[in-house]
Amino acid sequence: MEAKVIELAYALDTFYFLVMGAFVMWMAAGFTMLESGLVRAKNTAEILTKNISLYSIAVIMYMIVGYNLMYPAGGSGIIPELSFFLGGDNTAEAVIASGGDIYYSGISDHFFQVVFVATACSIISGAVAERMKLWPFLLFCVFMTSIIYPVQGYWKWGGGFLDEAGFSDFAGSGVVHLCGAAAALAGVIVCGARAGKYEGDKVNAMPGANLPLATLGTFILWLGWFGFNGGSELIISNVAEANAVSLVLVNTNLAAAGGVMGALILSKLMFGKSDLTMALNGAIGGLVSITAEPLAPTPGLATIIGAIGGLIVVFSIVTLDKMKIDDPVGAISAHGTCGIWGLLAVALTSGSLGAQIYGTLVIFIWTFVVSFIIWTVIKMFFGLRVSAEDEEDGVDMSECGLDAYPEFSKSMDAAPSNYPKQ
Amino acid sequence: MKMVIAIIKPFKLDEVREALSSIGVQGITATEVKGFGRQKGHTELYRGAEYVVDFLPKIKLDIAVDDSLVDKTVDTILSTASTGKIGDGKIFILDLQEAIRVRTGEKGSEVL
Numbered sequence: 001m002e003a004k005v006i007e008l009a010y011a012l013d014t015f016y017f018l019v020m021g022a023f024v025m026w027m028a029a030g031f032t033m034l035e036s037g038l039v040r041a042k043n044t045a046e047i048l049t050k051n052i053s054l055y056s057i058a059v060i061m062y063m064i065v066g067y068n069l070m071y072p073a074g075g076s077g078i079i080p081e082l083s084f085f086l087g088g089d090n091t092a093e094a095v096i097a098s099g100g101d102i103y104y105s106g107i108s109d110h111f112f113q114v115v116f117v118a119t120a121c122s123i124i125s126g127a128v129a130e131r132m133k134l135w136p137f138l139l140f141c142v143f144m145t146s147i148i149y150p151v152q153g154y155w156k157w158g159g160g161f162l163d164e165a166g167f168s169d170f171a172g173s174g175v176v177h178l179c180g181a182a183a184a185l186a187g188v189i190v191c192g193a194r195a196g197k198y199e200g201d202k203v204n205a206m207p208g209a210n211l212p213l214a215t216l217g218t219f220i221l222w223l224g225w226f227g228f229n230g231g232s233e234l235i236i237s238n239v240a241e242a243n244a245v246s247l248v249l250v251n252t253n254l255a256a257a258g259g260v261m262g263a264l265i266l267s268k269l270m271f272g273k274s275d276l277t278m279a280l281n282g283a284i285g286g287l288v289s290i291t292a293e294p295l296a297p298t299p300g301l302a303t304i305i306g307a308i309g310g311l312i313v314v315f316s317i318v319t320l321d322k323m324k325i326d327d328p329v330g331a332i333s334a335h336g337t338c339g340i341w342g343l344l345a346v347a348l349t350s351g352s353l354g355a356q357i358y359g360t361l362v363i364f365i366w367t368f369v370v371s372f373i374i375w376t377v378i379k380m381f382f383g384l385r386v387s388a389e390d391e392e393d394g395v396d397m398s399e400c401g402l403d404a405y406p407e408f409s410k411s412m413d414a415a416p417s418n419y420p421k422q
Numbered sequence: 423m424k425m426v427i428a429i430i431k432p433f434k435l436d437e438v439r440e441a442l443s444s445i446g447v448q449g450i451t452a453t454e455v456k457g458f459g460r461q462k463g464h465t466e467l468y469r470g471a472e473y474v475v476d477f478l479p480k481i482k483l484d485i486a487v488d489d490s491l492v493d494k495t496v497d498t499i500l501s502t503a504s505t506g507k508i509g510d511g512k513i514f515i516l517d518l519q520e521a522i523r524v525r526t527g528e529k530g531s532e533v534l
Contacts, residue, residue: 202472203470203471203472204471204473205467205468205469205471205472205473206468207468207473270470271467271470272467273466273467275467275468275469277468277469278469317469317470318469318470321469321470321471330469
């Protein structure tokens with residue numbers, strides 16, 4: 001009987017990882033829709049291609065080397081031990097013999113973790129949209145998912161020196177979101193702003209082509225985040241843990257809501273109108289803000305943490321534009337600036353502010369510096385930007401050879417299949 | 423023959439079209455366009471960046487009519503497309519040199 005209960009708990013917690021991982025995978029669709037809604041029509045197919053490709057590269061590279069670098073059998077605390085490909089899984093005998101200490105499938109843990117690295121990568125794709133060549137971007141993703149992300153992930157979640165220093169990051173405000181944003185910031189700086197975005201002191205608006213898609217994407221991310229934060233509790237099969245997961249989901253939900261209202265109200269006050277795109281970024285900013293510690297705060301405090309994230313994201317978007325750092329979708333603000341806030345806000349309920357500042361700086365500096373170097377090397381060898389003419393015509397044509405919305409530019413009636421042979 | 427070109431507000435299309443049919447106009451071409459007149463544009467903000475809204479959506483009607491129908495066509499458009507507010511549109515009248523039916527090759531005002 002005892003063995004049966006142990007096996008059942010193992011199966012439940014494994015199932016939990018798998019389902020929560022599937023929710024986080026769905027965030028890839030969320031990012032894709034959000035980004036495609038906020039870029040112009042002529043650049044839509046390219047960003048769709050970028051998103052589905054980066055997800056694919058992420059899962060492959062993480063399987064080959066990234067996962068083992070992040071969770072190595074051994075390492076110095078700073079340099080993880082190198083190994084390749086995934087190993088086997090636990091046997092029933094070993095699980096029962098452990099008395100339940102081994103409580104989930106190792107492969108299910110890989111599945112849960114791999115979708116996080118894909119999330120970090122897709123933060124970058126929106127920030128460099130509309131002017132970066134596709135394949136140099138994908139090349140960067142290879143490095144991001146095999147080295148940059150896993151090494152800093154090892155330092156915290158893999159038991160490295162950040163973890164030992166008392167740095168706290170429940171689900172990845174730092175390890176995932178700030179890391180992605182720092183890589184994005186480096187990419188934006190090395191690549192440069194979109195042509196025509198900044199003229200002297202003037203900032204030119206470049207409205208997104210499909211706000212319904214952008215909104216749908218935000219809701220998809222919101223749903224996926226239940227897996228992101230909920231799954232990061234890592235276990236559900238007893239009363240205490242089931243309760244914890246419940247509170248995590250409630251707090252996550254409230255932080256997003258707080259973020260929406262914070263950004264929407266601030267947008268109304270600052271601009272006189274309720275900018276939907278700011279409200280969408282506010283939801284993401286709120287979610288990122290709570291991700292470092294969604295369990296310890298009360299629901300009320302979680303709402304406030306999210307609301308502050310919503311305020312921060314609006315200020316950050318406007319400030320980055322003033323600094324001529326061109327981020328078409330607000331990714332650096334929602335994931336980076338709010339990621340920093342999320343990490344520091346942990347000190348409101350647990351942990352130490354000093355350790356949080358330390359971890360924030362380490363993650364940012366490592367990611368930004370290494371990314372900057374790799375972006376620069378890629379630029380030297382392959383070039384990063386499309387040509388000025390291709391940027392004007394739209395990267396859909398130059399990178400993908402097709403229109404995302406062909407009926408808007410060509411007559412649908414021109415297709416011969418519309419007229420049956422008489 | 424004349425080509426009557428009318429720029430009207432989009433929501434007026436059905437009303438204008440029905441009224442023109444009832445006075446004997448047999449063919450109309452409609453295009454979605456953007457345009458502005460004497461009113462200056464206004465500015466909006468997108469994510470904190472200012473942009474000017476001057477081109478507004480309109481519908482352009484191309485109506486080829488016999489000389490005898492021109493005045494009635496213009497009067498009908500004026501009475502149905504007007505709201506009394508800025509942005510109601512304009513009507514231009516061009517001389518139409520020839521009209522030809524593609525299916526049969528017929529020419530002249532019988533084609534209209």
